[in-house]
Amino acid sequence: MLYRLRREDFGEMMHPGGVSPSWPVTYETLAPYYDRAERLYSVHGAVDSDPTEPPRGPFPHPPIEHQGRIAVIAERLRELGLHPSHLPLGLLRPGEPDGCILCDTCNSFPCKIRAKSDADVCTVSPALEHDAVTLWTNAYAERLITNGSGDKVVAAEIIRDGQPVRAEAPLFVVSCGAVNSAALLLRSANDVHRDGLANSSGLVGRNYMAHLATMLGAFMPPRHDTVFQKTVAINDYYLRGPETDYPLGHIQSQGRSNATIAKAGGPPAARGVPTWAYNAWFARGVEWLAMSEDLPSPENRVTLTSDGRIRLRWEAINAEAHHELVALARRLLRKVGAWYVLPISLGVVNTTHQCGTAVFGTDPKCSVLDTWCRTHDVDNLFVVDASFFPSSAAVNPALTIAAQALRAADHIKDTHLR
Template identity: 30%
Template sequence: MASNQDIPDVLVIGAGASGAALVWSLAEAGINVLCLEQGDWVARDAFPATNADSQLHWQTDFHPDPSVRKLPQDYPVNSDASPIAPYMYNAVGGSTVHYGSHYPRFHPSDFRVRSLDGVADDWPLTYDELEPYFDLNDRIMGVSGLRGDPAYPPKPERPSPPLSIRPGGRVLAKGFDKLGWHWWAADTAISSVEYDGREPDSGGYLRSLASTDLTYWPRALELGAQLKTNARVREILVDSSGKATGVLYYDADGNLVEQKAKSVVMACNGIGTPRLLLNSTSPLFPEGLANSSGLVGKCLMHHPAGVVVGVFDEWLGTEDGFPRGSTMLSQEFYETDTSRGFVRGYDLQILALGGSPLPTALGGLLGERIPWGEGHHQAFDERFGHTVGITIMTEDLPEEHNLISLDPNETDSNGIPARKGGVHPAGAKQILTSRLRRNAGWHLLGTARMGTDPGNSVVDRWGRCHDVPNMFIVDGSIFTTSACINPTSTIQALALRTADYLKGEGRDSIR
């Protein structure tokens, strides 16, 4: 086994949304930081949408499910016992290479669920504490949007003007107006104009052009941060006092390497982080690292989602020349209204449905294929260019029986165990619905939850592990609750806040 004697102040595991933001912030302060990423760089011009076979990539090597994609940098995920299949991508930029760039913030109420509604738990921090980091992250990511959304506290001018809501959005906006429902142009991590040296995303590639390999990482590397790709971490090492001393990882050639560090930060998402913690056993931590609470891997939260697709007579166009993702949203039903018979809420996201023939024939978001045989072409013609979709995204409250565990029967290519777990106002002529989307596991939250009590949480309000004083977690696994909105903006704001803590009050953790 090789050993790297260069000892960074901070060793970060994972180069995705949170890892990239934290590394940049630490590097800006002159801190010696090294990041290990099990994937590699994805070329900016990868997966051109103009190629005739482009949509085949969505079904194969660019599929969002790693168990379908099966690339060397992936690890299998056994989701047989789960109604929602987890989606993720391993690369510099992480799943931001593959996301829809929908970029809303959590609401102030999302941090006070217990106080307001008597369920789950309050976060040990507030929206106001995160607000400056939301603003900073928006500027670096080049978020497009429209100022003045009444669903939120006042925000500064968005860095980039809003994207078009497109013909389908205009149809639904008229329907929402008739009902008196809130709707607003979505905040999106896609620049609508040239921004920070990046051209606007015109939908020319399947991969996202708002990913952190194009926003945070160039800045971080220029500041002196180090990044090693194709480096798959096997376990985190600790000394006899319980402090993290580094990691063991496999390099691109399959060699096992020890990397020492003064502190360790995990940024591996809500599945990768508990997987690694549970795999890091020792006499001090026989049930997995930082797991004295027994909650590592438990309280997994997705965002259960249903879909409504309206089929219209008028031509609404295809999405060629547009970035993918939500163009507008309604938060009419976001906050608790007890007259509905339940607490918490849901949001409605209006989606830019794929305009290519293959996803249309395969049923798109619904997964409801157009039947083969007689009538296929007529049904296809009715849908293609004539549909608008709404995703109804709900809040998933933390429950311990929703969990991540190690699967001894499945491993990745280095032998590391896998994970297993258990309306019609707009005039549409036809409504297609799904009860629960299985293909909705983008948001992986809560499996190393944040809290003040070490007995019922894994990390404190700064992301520091209660059991390991020089180890931090900054990905979605630390979420106390999930809200009913996409989490990437909040994940990155938390990472930037933890970075500031490490640069100031928590500096002793990296010495």
């Protein structure tokens, strides 16, 4: 799912749970990098009826059309006056002999035929075709080591195949994901950076965000044979609800589920449900995801325990808007034909869409990174993943991570590598 943030996500927005802060760059700053990222990750989509679509040109590839039951639901949503739109999907060559076969295991599984636009397929493997690029696997970055004055990283201490290795370089880019990037900086504390590397603001690890997300199972007899159902989005309530003036979030259809996914990803009680019951449900079911913006709080944070383990504290802040979105989605799905709509992930907490632990900005007192994701405190250290997000928005973050990474790479090329 490769969404651009909505233009409004770059500005300040009021939610019932608090304020979603503005970004130090605008949508227009990232737009050309979104264009490049969409080409790089082969995004299929349509500039059609999404009321929140920001100004943009056509997608690099046409949308994946709604199939079977999803096409029927999209039509019924339109009859209700809503604006169902095509999800922006990262798939390679759908329908071509060596391309994506639009199967029913896209959700939750890697693609066995390498037709999903993931980072390995679209960027890491192609990069390895260059002689100058080396990939170390089974290698764990333990600490970053600075020079005596603390203004440059000189080496990374790495455990590779169980052995300590020291890697020296003129430039370091940390990209471990929002939780682990923060943890690496905190682990790298030294005499100059006592509270963690690049942490003069005290914000490394703080403001951790992850979307408020609830999976919904809609029971819609009769049985149906729609194979690829992750194609439709409802963004009518992204900026305001039908009866409220604040944002609720985003709703999207999901790939078909099965008993294995339900037992592995559901709440503990889900494991005791017999497989035949799941099969009966999912043969007639359509799965959905309702997703609302999480808001930054300094108390939601990554820290290290005294023995070096990562501790993550998180408490939902914008729950009121999310509960409203879930209730609204359930009502909508009943109106378009569902007999029952059950929240099937209630109470499950995971780190999907993690962001915010090294926020970017122009003021070193209020941010960890500058607007090109270079740390304010250390000249040759960049953090390029979702750690830089000042707010989480309510659409999938991957394309924004890629776009900002391309922007940071251009900056590095023009400055440090010149």
